[in-house]
Amino acid sequence: DGGITQSPKYLFRKEGQNVTLSCEQNLNHDAMYWYRQDPGQGLRLIYYSQIVNDFQKGDIAEGYSVSREKKESFPLTVTSAQKNPTAFYLCASSKWQPNTEAFFGQGTRLTVV
Amino acid sequence: SQQGEEDPQALSIQEGENATMNCSYKTSINNLQWYRQNSGRGLVHLILIRSNEREKHSGRLRVTLDTSKKSSSLLITASRAADTASYFCATDFSPQIIFGKGTRLHILP
Numbered sequence: 468d469g470g471i472t473q474s475p476k477y478l479f480r481k482e483g484q485n486v487t488l489s490c491e492q493n494l495n496h497d498a499m500y501w502y503r504q505d506p507g508q509g510l511r512l513i514y515y516s517q518i519v520n521d522f523q524k525g526d527i528a529e530g531y532s533v534s535r536e537k538k539e540s541f542p543l544t545v546t547s548a549q550k551n552p553t554a555f556y557l558c559a560s561s562k563w564q565p566n567t568e569a570f571f572g573q574g575t576r577l578t579v580v
Numbered sequence: 581s582q583q584g585e586e587d588p589q590a591l592s593i594q595e596g597e598n599a600t601m602n603c604s605y606k607t608s609i610n611n612l613q614w615y616r617q618n619s620g621r622g623l624v625h626l627i628l629i630r631s632n633e634r635e636k637h638s639g640r641l642r643v644t645l646d647t648s649k650k651s652s653s654l655l656i657t658a659s660r661a662a663d664t665a666s667y668f669c670a671t672d673f674s675p676q677i678i679f680g681k682g683t684r685l686h687i688l689p
Contacts, residue, residue, distance in 0.1 A: 498675055509681035517675050566611050566630055569677050571622035
């Protein structure tokens with residue numbers, strides 16, 4: 468079945484550590500996105516990528532980094548520079564064309580301990 | 581910068597009643613989309629309405645779009661317990677998709 472897979476589902480990080488969240492899709496989508504969701508809040512865009520080896524900052528990119536070495540994969544690293552990383556992280560993908568929907572993974576809940 | 585703002589923030593209705601949620605946005609759009617999120621899960625796409633469309637239906641869902649008022653509404657008819665979720669509008673600024681804060685819908689038995 469085609470879809471988008473995020474792993475792990477739950478992740479615990481000690482302060483000062485970097486952690487990487489995985490996002491893989493087999494939908495042959497060109498565009499991929501990372502969003503952050505805080506409790507009771509909407510989604511805020513961290514980074515997005517339209518093609519391999521290219522990505523752009525969203526509204527809240529500080530303290531995060533991404534790579535897009537393969538079309539299928541768009542990992543997100545939460546660095547120690549991110550002061551408040553505890554949140555629910557959602558990855559999405561879509562076709563690179565107008566009027567198309569986004570497909571979401573099931574999310575990774577990151578907690579700083 | 582969140583483009584869409586949903587109203588109300590929370591809504592509780594009896595099963596079988598209709599639920600209406602509204603979304604206002606700030607600038608011109610290519611299309612407007614509605615998504616549903618069950619607690620602790622990813623978002624699921626419900627319906628997309630293009631900027632040149634005024635109304636669209638999908639099953640029990642009806643979406644309207646008024647570009648002159650920069651607003652959209654989502655109507656869920658004959659609500660069911662399974663409709664309990666958060667609903668988000670999203671505006672398409674290709675390549676970005678910008679989401680609002682959502683409406684939390686609770687269907688009472």
